[in-house]
Amino acid sequence: MIVLNGGSSSGKSGIARCLQEVLPSPWLAFGIDDFVAALPLSLRSSDEGIAFAPDGSVTVGPGFTALEAAWRAGIAATARAGAPVVIDDVFLGGPHSQQRWRTSLTGLDVLWVGVRCEAAVAAGREIVRGDRARGMAEKQAELVHEGVVYDVEVDTTHAEALECARVIAGRVG
Amino acid sequence: MIVLNGGSSSGKSGIARCLQEVLPSPWLAFGIDDFVAALPLSLRSSDEGIAFAPDGSVTVGPGFTALEAAWRAGIAATARAGAPVVIDDVFLGGPHSQQRWRTSLTGLDVLWVGVRCEAAVAAGREIVRGDRARGMAEKQAELVHEGVVYDVEVDTTHAEALECARVIAGRVG
Amino acid sequence: MIVLNGGSSSGKSGIARCLQEVLPSPWLAFGIDDFVAALPLSLRSSDEGIAFAPDGSVTVGPGFTALEAAWRAGIAATARAGAPVVIDDVFLGGPHSQQRWRTSLTGLDVLWVGVRCEAAVAAGREIVRGDRARGMAEKQAELVHEGVVYDVEVDTTHAEALECARVIAGRVG
Amino acid sequence: MIVLNGGSSSGKSGIARCLQEVLPSPWLAFGIDDFVAALPLSLRSSDEGIAFAPDGSVTVGPGFTALEAAWRAGIAATARAGAPVVIDDVFLGGPHSQQRWRTSLTGLDVLWVGVRCEAAVAAGREIVRGDRARGMAEKQAELVHEGVVYDVEVDTTHAEALECARVIAGRVG
Numbered sequence: 001m002i003v004l005n006g007g008s009s010s011g012k013s014g015i016a017r018c019l020q021e022v023l024p025s026p027w028l029a030f031g032i033d034d035f036v037a038a039l040p041l042s043l044r045s046s047d048e049g050i051a052f053a054p055d056g057s058v059t060v061g062p063g064f065t066a067l068e069a070a071w072r073a074g075i076a077a078t079a080r081a082g083a084p085v086v087i088d089d090v091f092l093g094g095p096h097s098q099q100r101w102r103t104s105l106t107g108l109d110v111l112w113v114g115v116r117c118e119a120a121v122a123a124g125r126e127i128v129r130g131d132r133a134r135g136m137a138e139k140q141a142e143l144v145h146e147g148v149v150y151d152v153e154v155d156t157t158h159a160e161a162l163e164c165a166r167v168i169a170g171r172v173g
Numbered sequence: 174m175i176v177l178n179g180g181s182s183s184g185k186s187g188i189a190r191c192l193q194e195v196l197p198s199p200w201l202a203f204g205i206d207d208f209v210a211a212l213p214l215s216l217r218s219s220d221e222g223i224a225f226a227p228d229g230s231v232t233v234g235p236g237f238t239a240l241e242a243a244w245r246a247g248i249a250a251t252a253r254a255g256a257p258v259v260i261d262d263v264f265l266g267g268p269h270s271q272q273r274w275r276t277s278l279t280g281l282d283v284l285w286v287g288v289r290c291e292a293a294v295a296a297g298r299e300i301v302r303g304d305r306a307r308g309m310a311e312k313q314a315e316l317v318h319e320g321v322v323y324d325v326e327v328d329t330t331h332a333e334a335l336e337c338a339r340v341i342a343g344r345v346g
Numbered sequence: 347m348i349v350l351n352g353g354s355s356s357g358k359s360g361i362a363r364c365l366q367e368v369l370p371s372p373w374l375a376f377g378i379d380d381f382v383a384a385l386p387l388s389l390r391s392s393d394e395g396i397a398f399a400p401d402g403s404v405t406v407g408p409g410f411t412a413l414e415a416a417w418r419a420g421i422a423a424t425a426r427a428g429a430p431v432v433i434d435d436v437f438l439g440g441p442h443s444q445q446r447w448r449t450s451l452t453g454l455d456v457l458w459v460g461v462r463c464e465a466a467v468a469a470g471r472e473i474v475r476g477d478r479a480r481g482m483a484e485k486q487a488e489l490v491h492e493g494v495v496y497d498v499e500v501d502t503t504h505a506e507a508l509e510c511a512r513v514i515a516g517r518v519g
Numbered sequence: 520m521i522v523l524n525g526g527s528s529s530g531k532s533g534i535a536r537c538l539q540e541v542l543p544s545p546w547l548a549f550g551i552d553d554f555v556a557a558l559p560l561s562l563r564s565s566d567e568g569i570a571f572a573p574d575g576s577v578t579v580g581p582g583f584t585a586l587e588a589a590w591r592a593g594i595a596a597t598a599r600a601g602a603p604v605v606i607d608d609v610f611l612g613g614p615h616s617q618q619r620w621r622t623s624l625t626g627l628d629v630l631w632v633g634v635r636c637e638a639a640v641a642a643g644r645e646i647v648r649g650d651r652a653r654g655m656a657e658k659q660a661e662l663v664h665e666g667v668v669y670d671v672e673v674d675t676t677h678a679e680a681l682e683c684a685r686v687i688a689g690r691v692g
Contacts, residue, residue, distance in 0.1 A: 014647035020213035021646050026222075026236055028211045028244070038201045040193035041476060049199075063199055070256030071201070078247030083240050124681035127540050128533035130387060158677075162643035187474035194473050214649065297508035300367050301360035303560065331504075335470035366559035372568075372582055374557045374590070384547045386539035395545075409545055413602050417547070420597030429589030 001079050001108050002027075002086040002168065003101060005148060006115030007140030009126040011156035011164070012088035015115060018165030019086050023172065028078065031088040035071045039064070056135020058092060072104040079108050088115075090140060095147035113168055114145055114153040121157050174252050174281050175200075175259040175341065176274060178321060179288030180313030182299040184329040184337070185261035188288060191338030192259050196345065201251065204261040208244045212237070229308020231265060245277040252281050261288075263313060268320035286341055287318055287326040294330050347425050347454050348373075348432040348514065349447060351494060352461030353486030355472040357502040357510070358434035361461060364511030365432050369518065374424065377434040381417045385410070402481020404438060418450040425454050434461075436486060441493035459514055460491055460499040467503050520598050520627050521546075521605040521687065522620060524667060525634030526659030528645040530675035530683070531607035534634060537684030538605050542691065547597065550607040554590045558583070575654020577611060591623040598627050607634075609659060614666035632687055633664055633672040640676050 002019065004012045016029040036050060043049025048063040060068075079085045091097035098112070117125075122137035152171050154164035175192065177185045189202040209217060216222025221236040233241075252258045264270035271285070290298075295310035325344050327337035348365065350358045362375040382390060389395025394409040406414075425431045437443035444458070463471075465487035472483040498517050500510035521538065523531045535548040555569060562568025567582040579587075598604045610616035617631070636644075638660035645656040671690050673683035 011647075017214075017649045018643070018646050021215075026213045026216055026240065028240055029213075030211055034207060034211075038203055038207075040199045040202075041190075042194075043199055067199065067201055067256050070251045070254035073254035074247040074249075074251030074256075076247075077250030078243045081243035081246035083243030083247075121679060124537070124679050127537050128530075128680045130536045160640060160643050161647045184474075190476045191470070191473050294506060297364070297506050300364050301357075301507045303363045333467060333470050334474045363560075367561075372559050372562055372586065374586055375559075376557055380553060380557075384549055384553075386545045386548075387536075388540075389545055413545065413547055416597045416600035416602030419600035420593040420595075420602075422593075423596030424589045424593030427589035427592035429586050 001084070001105060002111045002113060002172065003105075004086065004088040004113045004115050005091045005098070005144060005150075006088075006117065007122060007142075007144050008090060008132060008136035009122045009129060010115045010117035010137070010141070011125070011161050012115050014161035015154070015156075015164050015168070016086050016088050018162045019169060022162070022165050022169045023084075025084065027084040027086050029086045029088075030075060032090055035068060038071075039067065043067075052133040052136070054135075056133060056137070056139040058136060058140075060092070069100070069104075072101060076104045076106075076108065079105070091144045091148055092140070094144065095149075098148050109173070111152065111168070111171055112148075112150045114148065114150040115164070116145065116153060116155040116157070117141060118157045174257070174278060175284045175286060175345065176278075177259065177261040177286045177288050178264045178271070178317060178323075179261075179290065180295060180315075180317050181263060181305060181309035182295045182302060183288045183290040183310070183314070184298070184334050185288050187334035188327070188329075188337050188341070189259045189261050191335045192342060195335070195338050195342045196257075198257065200257040200259050202259045202261075203248060205263055208241060211244075212240065216240075225306040225309070227308075229306060229310070229312040231309060231313075233265070242273070242277075245274060249277045249279075249281065252278070264317045264321055265313075267317065268322075270317075271321050284325065284341070284344055285321075285323045287321065287323040288337070289318065289326060289328040289330070290314060291330045347430070347451060348457045348459060348518065349451075350432065350434040350459045350461050351437045351444070351490060351496075352434075352463065353468060353488075353490050354436060354478060354482035355468045355475060356461045356463040356483070356487070357471070357507050358461050360507035361500070361502075361510050361514070362432050362434050364508045365515060368508070368511050368515045369430075371430065373430040373432050375432045375434075376421060378436055381414060384417075385413065389413075398479040398482070400481075402479060402483070402485040404482060404486075406438070415446070415450075418447060422450045422452075422454065425451070437490045437494055438486070440490065441495075443490075444494050457498065457514070457517055458494075458496045460494065460496040461510070462491065462499060462501040462503070463487060464503045520603070520624060521630045521632060521691065522624075523605065523607040523632045523634050524610045524617070524663060524669075525607075525636065526641055526661075526663050527609060527651060527655035528641045528648060529634045529636040529656070529660070530644070530680050531634050533680035534673070534675075534683050534687070535605045535607050537681045538688060541681070541684050541688045542603075544603065546603040546605050548605045548607075549594060551609055554587060557590075558586065562586075571652040571655070573654075575652060575656070575658040577655060577659075579611070588619070588623075591620060595623045595625075595627065598624070610663045610667055611659070613663065614668075617667050630671065630687070630690055631667075631669045633667065633669040634683070635664065635672060635674040635676070636660060637676045
């Protein structure tokens with residue numbers, strides 16, 4: 001398994017798609033955005049679920065956390081059943097988020113990847129995307145990496161997603 | 174768990190979203206379209222993966238089948254970890270598709286739901302959607318139900334998705 | 347030209363796509379949603395632009411109104427340049443909205459179409475779509491038709507989009 | 520008016536969105552992709568309309584060309600009616616495409632902008648996007664600029680969309 005962690009608009013999903021292209025065998029790609037899309041609408045913008053504040057900060061409530069744990073268990077089971085999986089996530093809880101994944105992924109071979117991007121550049125890309133709550137990119141750029149331990153780190157500030165994917169693929173099995 | 178089976182453009186995903194709205198507790202909703210979106214591009218239109226013929230027939234190859242089995246295992250694990258899950262799928266293999274889900278979902282309480290829609294009406298809705306390969310709705314309308322056993326059947330030909338969801342929800346728990 | 351007017355989730359865009367399918371020559375289809383997507387983000391949810399209240403009511407400000415008039419002029423010019431155009435709009439201003447279109451479309455042959463849908467049914471379809479502010483369907487179901495004069499009216503409460511499109515196409519040319 | 524011309528995946532739409540953000544007054548943004556989306560499905564992949572070959576080359580037929588001329592007339596009328604408009608297009612016909620716009624935009628003040636991106640980098644971004652026919656980025660990278668005359672040129676190979684937008688905005692009005 002590969003777990004990509006980075007702030008909003010740091011380029012994780014793009015790297016995941018490129019990894020699927022450059023890795024020699026077929027990998028499945030899932031992301032935290034897929035999990036959010038699977039939630040009932042009532043949890044997609046509420047204190048019980050996930051809430052996006054006007055300043056770009058994101059908070060999650062108990063309804064979100066409980067279902068997210070089950071989703072992580074499902075991703076782990078997909079990998080244990082033999083499908084290579086690349087995940088992209090935003091470790092809002094930093095090392096606690098990583099620990100939760102470690103617990104779910106027990107027994108699996110995991111490559112931990114930090115996807116960095118300078119806050120100002122990520123904020124610019126947030127404008128380019130046009131569909132994201134503003135301010136998330138800047139708020140999360142440093143925050144999600146604090147206390148997290150990686151096998152590889154890439155930085156999309158000056159490198160293309162495809163280049164980053166090649167670096168990561170070079171570290172896979 | 175709830176498993177919705179129906180042909181393309183029969184209205185499964187809409188019913189799933191309505192179920193999330195009418196069920197009293199939060200359910201996760203996943204579908205076969207999410208699985209296809211998680212595949213590498215190389216498997217999204219190829220004989221090894223999934224292939225869409227101009228006449229609307231769909232065939233899947235060994236690369237698709239292997240990863241799909243792992244995905245089903247993951248969905249089952251999500252449900253076993255405590256998250257109620259509604260799945261929408263297209264049983265291209267009829268009873269064989271159902272048997273594969275039965276095997277994956279062993280030990281879980283499953284409500285099997287048939288989502289029917291007259292071929293001509295589904296074909297019209299395929300035009301409305303505008304993003305689907307033509308002909309799938311008509312080809313699949315009967316095919317996917319042959320030999321499949323349900324706890325509940327709904328028909329979207331004349332009933333709205335929300336009404337169908339209420340019927341199904343009445344059979345849950 | 348064909349102008350479709352109806353509330354949110356009444357099925358206008360689907361009818362437009364079906365019209366493109368059933369009309370013998372190629373028609374362009376544009377809608378008010380395309381105009382909103384062309385606005386700067388700052389006008390897409392603000393009092394100066396367009397604002398969506400939690401109860402489903404929609405208000406537009408002077409920035410929106412000025413650019414919308416220019417957009418209508420552009421649509422009229424497209425039609426005058428020889429392209430048949432089907433428009434879908436939501437006449438929030440009722441007869442005033444229609445008058446604005448009449449002024450823009452001076453000299454063009456226009457088929458005015460009312461797309462009705464019972465409020466409760468449209469509200470259900472709003473849930474199915476999953477990407478719309480809640481409450482708009484119900485608020486707009488009657489409102490947008492008050493005082494508006496049509497050449498044809500269709501009702502998607504019990505009729506499919508494709509059937510409605512055939513009725514409308516029968517009145518063209 | 521601003522007309523952005525560049526190959527597929529060169530970053531035109533992102534620059535357009537950033538321009539809407541950095542320009543002091545509200546601008547409308549339209550693109551050739553919007554025009555294609557407004558076509559009937561039958562023209563969206565056919566010799567009569569627009570056709571995408573497996574090698575990434577794109578050809579357009581008479582049905583496309585006729586409606587496109589009407590669309591350009593509509594964009595011009597929108598601008599003449601007082602709305603500032605930024606357009607992104609792909610000049611498959613090079614100077615002929617530019618001449619067609621010049622004719623449509625007679626009397627309007629136009630800033631012609633070339634959006635360049637090295638072929639290899641654009642090809643990588645095509646993979647990242649995941650929704651584009653492969654090969655277009657590489658095929659079009661040089662082709663669309665041949666014989667075209669600009670007021671400003673930007674290069675997204677090493678510059679972010681937001682930086683490019685600031686350079687362009689500095690040349691407006």
